[in-house]
Amino acid sequence: MIETMLGSKGSKGSKGSKGNRGSTPTGTADPVDEVFLVDPSIRERRRRTLIVVVARVALTLVALLSWEMASGRLVSEFWISSPGAVWSALAEFAGDGQLLPAVWATLVETALGFVAGAATGIAVGLLFGVSSLVARTLDPFLVAFNSIPRVALIPLFILWFGIGLETKVLFAATLVFFPVFMNTFAGARDVDRDLIDVIRVMGASRFDAVRQVLIPSALVWVFAGLRMSVPFALIGAVVAEMFTSNEGLGYLISVTANQYDTAGSFAALLVTTALGLALTGAVSLLERRTLRWRPATG
Amino acid sequence: MTPILEFHDISKVFFKGSQQIHALSQVTAEVGDGELLAIVGPSGCGKSTLLNLAAGLMKPGTGRLLYRGHPLTGVNTEVAYITQKDNLLPWRTVEDNIALPLGLGGRARLGKHERRERLARQIELVGLSGFEKHYPSELSGGMRKRAQLARSLVYEPDVLLMDEPFGALDAQLKLVLQAELLRTWEGTGKTLVFVTHDLTEAISLADRVIVMSSRPGRIKAVERIELPRPRDPFTIRFEPGFGEYFDRLWSALREDIHQGSEA
Numbered sequence: 001m002i003e004t005m006l007g008s009k010g011s012k013g014s015k016g017s018k019g020n021r022g023s024t025p026t027g028t029a030d031p032v033d034e035v036f037l038v039d040p041s042i043r044e045r046r047r048r049t050l051i052v053v054v055a056r057v058a059l060t061l062v063a064l065l066s067w068e069m070a071s072g073r074l075v076s077e078f079w080i081s082s083p084g085a086v087w088s089a090l091a092e093f094a095g096d097g098q099l100l101p102a103v104w105a106t107l108v109e110t111a112l113g114f115v116a117g118a119a120t121g122i123a124v125g126l127l128f129g130v131s132s133l134v135a136r137t138l139d140p141f142l143v144a145f146n147s148i149p150r151v152a153l154i155p156l157f158i159l160w161f162g163i164g165l166e167t168k169v170l171f172a173a174t175l176v177f178f179p180v181f182m183n184t185f186a187g188a189r190d191v192d193r194d195l196i197d198v199i200r201v202m203g204a205s206r207f208d209a210v211r212q213v214l215i216p217s218a219l220v221w222v223f224a225g226l227r228m229s230v231p232f233a234l235i236g237a238v239v240a241e242m243f244t245s246n247e248g249l250g251y252l253i254s255v256t257a258n259q260y261d262t263a264g265s266f267a268a269l270l271v272t273t274a275l276g277l278a279l280t281g282a283v284s285l286l287e288r289r290t291l292r293w294r295p296a297t298g
Numbered sequence: 299m300t301p302i303l304e305f306h307d308i309s310k311v312f313f314k315g316s317q318q319i320h321a322l323s324q325v326t327a328e329v330g331d332g333e334l335l336a337i338v339g340p341s342g343c344g345k346s347t348l349l350n351l352a353a354g355l356m357k358p359g360t361g362r363l364l365y366r367g368h369p370l371t372g373v374n375t376e377v378a379y380i381t382q383k384d385n386l387l388p389w390r391t392v393e394d395n396i397a398l399p400l401g402l403g404g405r406a407r408l409g410k411h412e413r414r415e416r417l418a419r420q421i422e423l424v425g426l427s428g429f430e431k432h433y434p435s436e437l438s439g440g441m442r443k444r445a446q447l448a449r450s451l452v453y454e455p456d457v458l459l460m461d462e463p464f465g466a467l468d469a470q471l472k473l474v475l476q477a478e479l480l481r482t483w484e485g486t487g488k489t490l491v492f493v494t495h496d497l498t499e500a501i502s503l504a505d506r507v508i509v510m511s512s513r514p515g516r517i518k519a520v521e522r523i524e525l526p527r528p529r530d531p532f533t534i535r536f537e538p539g540f541g542e543y544f545d546r547l548w549s550a551l552r553e554d555i556h557q558g559s560e561a
Contacts, residue, residue, distance in 0.1 A: 198385045201353050202453060203375040203403025212398070216389045293389040295435035 078262065085263040086270065089256075093267060098252065103271060105248040106237050109165065110279065113172020114233035118226055120173070121180030128181075129188020129218065130210060146178050150236075154243050163244040172236030179232065180225040187221025188214055220294070223287040230280045238272060249275070301328035301364075302457060302489050303352055308361030309514075310347055320514035321347045324361070327508060327517060329457075334483065334490045336504035338497055338547070340554050344515025345493040349459045352491065353379050375403060377457040378450035382465045384442040386434040392445050393430035396420055399453035420448040423482065440471045444478075451482070457489040465494070476503060476531040484528050497551060501543050502531045509547055512554040519550035 036042075064083045071082035081089075093099040128135040153174065157167040195213045204212065241250025249272045256264030305327045312319040321344040329335050337345050350356040351363050354374035365374060386395045399405065400413050408416075421427055424444040434442055443463065450458060464472045480503060483490055494500050500507045501523055509519040525537055534540060 192385075194381065194383060194385050195387065197353075197355050198379055198381075199398070199402070200373045201355070201375060201377060201379045202399040203405065205403075208402055213387065216387070219389075291389075293391075293433045293435070295433075 078260070081263040081266055086266040089261070089263040089267040090270065093252070093264070093271075099271065102247060102249050102252050102268075103275060105245075106234070106241065106250065106272070107275065109168040109237035109240070109248065110172060110233045110275075112165075112169040113236055114176050114230065114279075116169060117173035117176025117229065117233065118180045121177045121225070121229075122184050122222055124177075125181045125184025125222075126188055126210070126215065126218070128185045129191070129214060135185070142178075142181070150174050151239065154240060157240075158244055167244065168237050168240040168248075171240040172233045175232040175236040176229040179229045180222070183221045183225025183228070184218055187218030190221065191217045220291060223283075223291065227280060227283050227287065230283050231276050234272065234276045234279065300331050302331040302366055303329040303491070304362075304364040304367075305348065305351070306362040306364070308351065308358045308363060310344070310351075310356070310359040322359075323514035323516050325515065325517055326361075327520075329489060329491055330505075332487045332489055334492065334503060334505045336492045336494060336500035336507045337510060338494060338500045338507060338551060339510030339515065340512045340551070341495060343510040343512045343554070345510060346461050347515070349379065349461050349491065349493060352457070352459055353377055355379075376455055377459050378453070378455040380446060380450050380458060380460045380463045382462045384434070384446040386442060386445055386449070388434050391431050391433055392426055392437070393417065393421070395434065395445055396449045396452055398449060405453060416452055420452045423451070424448040424478070439467055440475065443467065443475055447479070447482070455488075457491065458483075460490065460492045462494055463492075464499070465496075472499070473531050479503070480529055480531065497544060497547055498535060501525075501540060501547070502529065502534045507543075507547060509550045518554075519547060521547055 067080070068083050071077050071080055071085075077085065090099075093102075128138070150171070154167070154171055157170055161167045161170065191214050195217070196209050199209055199213055237248070238250035238253065241248040242254040245251045249268055252268040253265055253272070256262075256268060305325050308322055308325045309320075310322040312321055325344075325348070337348065339345050347356065351358055352365070352374065354370040354372055363370060365376070387398065390398065397413065397417050400408055400416065421430060424447055426441060426444055426448065429437065429441065434445070437445065446463075464475050467475065476499065492500070492503055497507075504523055507521045507523060508517055509521075510516065511518045521543060523543055525534060525539060525543075
């Protein structure tokens, strides 16, 4: 019993990386005192985690079941389809070789758009953070750009770049840019001035100060922006596909909807959602790896 | 003793919104090469401003500041600045924090071997062996202080500017670190300017104590402390003579304490 308690505690939670570095925070307390293993609060904590997991599963089952029950009885299957039909549609997409190419196309557009938008967002954010002159000059222009309804740009992008990859990547990038830029700028402004002073006294150049203090310090904020804008990249790619494409998940969504194939639409949406979750998870993982120095909380 | 730092008739005004704050008024003082000078005064007396001026992070309003006989034109990179806050970079391990100054300025040209040797020596000196790979957030307050001190000593600056370095620590740890500081400093010939509001701390450590008045900061008293070295901060307050120094300096300080606490 004790073994399993320790095992499950150690494997979950965000402290995994700490164990690899050999010792606990204070460098002592290695042989765990027996009394702490029987502390009821350990059991209580485990119980609460279990409740959350069970509740989530139950909620999902109830939702799916009521959907299945309502479909065809309370509301026509034409409007809301049913979990079973969505599953079949999904299997069909997978079976006839539509699914993987669609996921791949959307994934490539999303990833490229994300990288392009994030890179420019970080670069401009840092520039603003380093030079208040640039920040004051350009601020109204960025506010103006940000208030443009981004979807309205798609026809222009098509005009300029055609209906290929470029339009989708660029559109996704415009959505990613602003949250990343704003977070990076906020992070750069949030930097502890004392750290900059102290490193300058050590002989650091302006460049050193940016590289050694400003960027690492802003990174916490940058990652918050990155995590937030993963869904935006995906939304950008899918919306652009719905406008103009013959591939990708957005195309699948609009084709199925145009054919009144609600099951197909739901299936495509389901895959899109899963893709969004997976990408956000990947960025969160990268964040945890990069920001390992942060004190563990909770 | 030749002065390494000279403050000539320096005054300084800050603006807090539209309000003027008179931080320093006509301060003239010298810091001798190799001297341990303590500056004592109530909070808000411009002690920190003096250090910021010496580090070149601020320019004097009126008056002149000389470092080795020359006015400072920018940040003074021949000093180390140690504040109450440890200012360690939280994303770097202890080791990487202490090595930080070795990668900056002209020291970036130091050989790998030399770098590693200096690093190991400092870590050993401050007693942080075994904690090289820890992040600052995993250290106790005292250990962070030691890491900060090691980072300042590793680049062998001529002057250490310390701004209430032990201000936030508990009384026992404070004594331990005072003792470590004296042990590290005595015999090195380095200049140390130590700002504190603790008169006992000032007398225990310093060759000379300057007492400043509250806003605007003025020099009220200067006292040479002739207690023998090496000193032991745990017992020095019981030495003959300590009490007299304390009484004299305290009477200079006392009038301003009340005012200072209101500011």
